[in-house]
Amino acid sequence: MGEIWDSFYQTFIFEDRYLYFLEGIKFTLIIAFFSILLGLILGVFISIVRDFHKQTGKWFLLSKICDIYVYVIRGTPTLLQLMILYYVIFKTSTLSPIIVGILTFGINSGAYVAEIFRAGYDGIDKGQREASKTLGLNYLKTMRYIIFPQALAKIFPALGNEIITLVKETSIAGYVGIVELIKAADIISSRTYDYFFPLIIAAIVYLLLTFILSKVMKYGERKLNHVVSG
Amino acid sequence: MLYQVKKLVKKFGNTSVLKNINLEIEENEKIVIIGPSGSGKSTLLRCLNLLEKPTSGSIYYHGHRLDDKLYKSIQGKIGMVFQNYQLFDNLTVIDNLTLAPVLNKLMSKEEAISKARRYLRQIHLEDKENSYPMDLSGGQKQRVAIIRSLMMNPEVILFDEPTSALDPEMIGEVLSLILEVSREKITMIVVTHELNFAQEFATRVIFMDHGKIIEEGDKEQMFKHPRTNRLQQFLSNIQ
Ligand SMILES: Nc1ncnc2c1ncn2[C@@H]1O[C@H](COP(=O)(O)OP(=O)(O)OP(=O)(O)O)[C@@H](O)[C@H]1O
Numbered sequence: 001m002g003e004i005w006d007s008f009y010q011t012f013i014f015e016d017r018y019l020y021f022l023e024g025i026k027f028t029l030i031i032a033f034f035s036i037l038l039g040l041i042l043g044v045f046i047s048i049v050r051d052f053h054k055q056t057g058k059w060f061l062l063s064k065i066c067d068i069y070v071y072v073i074r075g076t077p078t079l080l081q082l083m084i085l086y087y088v089i090f091k092t093s094t095l096s097p098i099i100v101g102i103l104t105f106g107i108n109s110g111a112y113v114a115e116i117f118r119a120g121y122d123g124i125d126k127g128q129r130e131a132s133k134t135l136g137l138n139y140l141k142t143m144r145y146i147i148f149p150q151a152l153a154k155i156f157p158a159l160g161n162e163i164i165t166l167v168k169e170t171s172i173a174g175y176v177g178i179v180e181l182i183k184a185a186d187i188i189s190s191r192t193y194d195y196f197f198p199l200i201i202a203a204i205v206y207l208l209l210t211f212i213l214s215k216v217m218k219y220g221e222r223k224l225n226h227v228v229s230g
Numbered sequence: 231m232l233y234q235v236k237k238l239v240k241k242f243g244n245t246s247v248l249k250n251i252n253l254e255i256e257e258n259e260k261i262v263i264i265g266p267s268g269s270g271k272s273t274l275l276r277c278l279n280l281l282e283k284p285t286s287g288s289i290y291y292h293g294h295r296l297d298d299k300l301y302k303s304i305q306g307k308i309g310m311v312f313q314n315y316q317l318f319d320n321l322t323v324i325d326n327l328t329l330a331p332v333l334n335k336l337m338s339k340e341e342a343i344s345k346a347r348r349y350l351r352q353i354h355l356e357d358k359e360n361s362y363p364m365d366l367s368g369g370q371k372q373r374v375a376i377i378r379s380l381m382m383n384p385e386v387i388l389f390d391e392p393t394s395a396l397d398p399e400m401i402g403e404v405l406s407l408i409l410e411v412s413r414e415k416i417t418m419i420v421v422t423h424e425l426n427f428a429q430e431f432a433t434r435v436i437f438m439d440h441g442k443i444i445e446e447g448d449k450e451q452m453f454k455h456p457r458t459n460r461l462q463q464f465l466s467n468i469q
C-alpha cells in the first residue's frame with residue numbers, strides 16, 4: 001500500500017506534477033478539436049471539388065491537385081508529415097508547435113475525410129441526381145439539399161472512426177516537442193522512473209475521450225437515421 | 231412544334247443504341263412508346279431531356295437547339311417520372327414537392343406548400359405530407375413523384391415505365407393518375423407495356439426495335455391494323 005501511495009505521490013503531487021497532466025490534456029484536446037474541424041472542412045471541400053469534376057467534367061486541374069493531395073497524404077506516415085511540416089516547411093517560422101500540430105493532423109485527416117465522403121456520394125443511386133436535374137436544380141443545389149445529406153447519413157459511422165483515429169494519432173505530437181498528454185506522461189515518468197501511473201492516466205483519458213466521442217457520434221447517427229432508407 | 235428530333239444517333243462505346251431517329255412532337259400530344267427490351271426506348275426518352283448526350287444529330291425544343299444552355303434556361307419544364315420513383319429519400323413528401331419550385335423561384339414557399347397540399351388531396355395522400363418516402367408504398371411513391379413533376383408547371387412530362395416496378399394491385403392507381411393528368415394541356419410521352427392504358431391514353435403510338443422507330447401512328451392503326459411484321463409479332467407476344 002505504502003509503495004503505491006508513494007508512486008502516486010511522486011507522479012502527481014510532488015512539485016505539483018499534476019499540472020503537467022492538465023497541460024497535456026489541454027493541448028491534446030485543443031489539437032484534437034481544431035484538427036477535426038480543419039479535417040472536416042478540408043475533406044468536405046476536396047470531396048466536392050472532385051465530385052463536381054466527376055459529374056460535370058469541369059475543374060480538371062483543381063480536381064487533379066486534390067487527387068494528388070489525397071494520394072500523398074494517404075501514402076505516407078502521419079509522423080513523417082508532422083516532421084516535414086515542423087522541421088522543413090515551418091522550420092524558420094515562428095508558428096507555435098501547437099499550430100503546426102493542428103495543421104498536420106487537420107491536413108492529414110482531410111484526405112481521409114475526403115475519401116469517406118467520396119464513397120458516400122458514389123453510394124447514392126445516380127437516379128437521385130437525375131431526378132434533381134430534371135427538376136431544374138443545378139450541381140450545388142443538388143449537392144446541398146439531396147446528395148450531401150444522404151451521404152452524410154450513410155457515412156456517419158465511418159466518419160466517427162476517422163475522428164477517433166485522429167484523436168489517438170495526435171499522441172505523436174510529442175515528437176516535435178508539444179507537451180500533449182503522452183509527452184506529459186513521458187516527462188513525469190522519466191523523472192520518477194515509474195511508468196505505471198502516468199501511462200494508466202494517459203490511457204484512461206484517451207478512453208474517456210473516445211468514449212464520449214463515440215457516444216456523440218451514435219447520437220448523431222440516430223438523428224440522421226430516417227435518411228438511410230436501408 | 232414542341233420537339234423536332236433530327237437524325238438522332240446515340241452510341242454507348244461502339245454499340246449504336248439509337249440509329250437515326252427522326253421524330254416530331256406537337257404540343258399537347260399524348261404519346262406512348264412501345265417496343266421490346268433493349269430497343270432504346272429509355273435512351274430516346276433520356277435524350278429528350280439531356281440525361282444522355284446525343285452522339286450525333288439534333289433535338290429542337292420549340293425550334294431551338296436543345297443544349298445545356300437552353301436546358302438550364304427552361305428550368306424543369308421537361309419533367310420526368312422514373313421507373314423507380316426517385317423521390318428524395320432524405321426529404322419528407324411535402325419537401326420533395328416544394329424543394330425545386332421554391333429553389334427555382336417559381337413560387338414562394340407558402341404558395342408551393344398550398345399547391346402541394348392541393349395535389350396531395352387530389353391523390354388522397356394529404357395525411358402523408360410529413361412522411362418520408364421509405365414509409366410509402368410503391369404506388370404512393372410514384373403518385374407523389376408524378377405530382378412532384380407537376381409542381382414545376384411542366385410543358386412536357388416523360389414517363390419511363392412508370393408502373394413496371396409496382397406490385398400489380400398498385401398499377402391501377404398510378405395509371406389512373408396519369409390519365410387524370412392527361413386532361414391537362416401538357417405534352418406527355420410514356421414508355422409502357424400496359425396496352426389497355428395505351429388504348430385509353432394515347433393520341434399517337436410509336437413502336438421501336440433495335441434503336442429505330444419501326445412504325446408509328448394512331449392507336450387504332452397501331453393496335454388493330456399493324457403494318458409491319460415486327461409490330462404484329464411484338465403485339466402477339468405481349469398479349
Ligand atoms: N449507360 C449505358 N451504357 C451502355 N449501354 C447502355 C447504357 N444504357 C443503355 N444501354 C444499352 O442500350 C440498349 C438500349 O437500352 P434502353 O434502356 O434504351 O432500352 P429500353 O428499350 O428502355 O429497354 P427496357 O424495356 O429493358 O427498359 C440496351 O442494349 C442497353 O444495354
Ligand SMILES: [Mg+2]
Pocket residue numbers: 271272273390391
Ligand atoms: Mg427502359
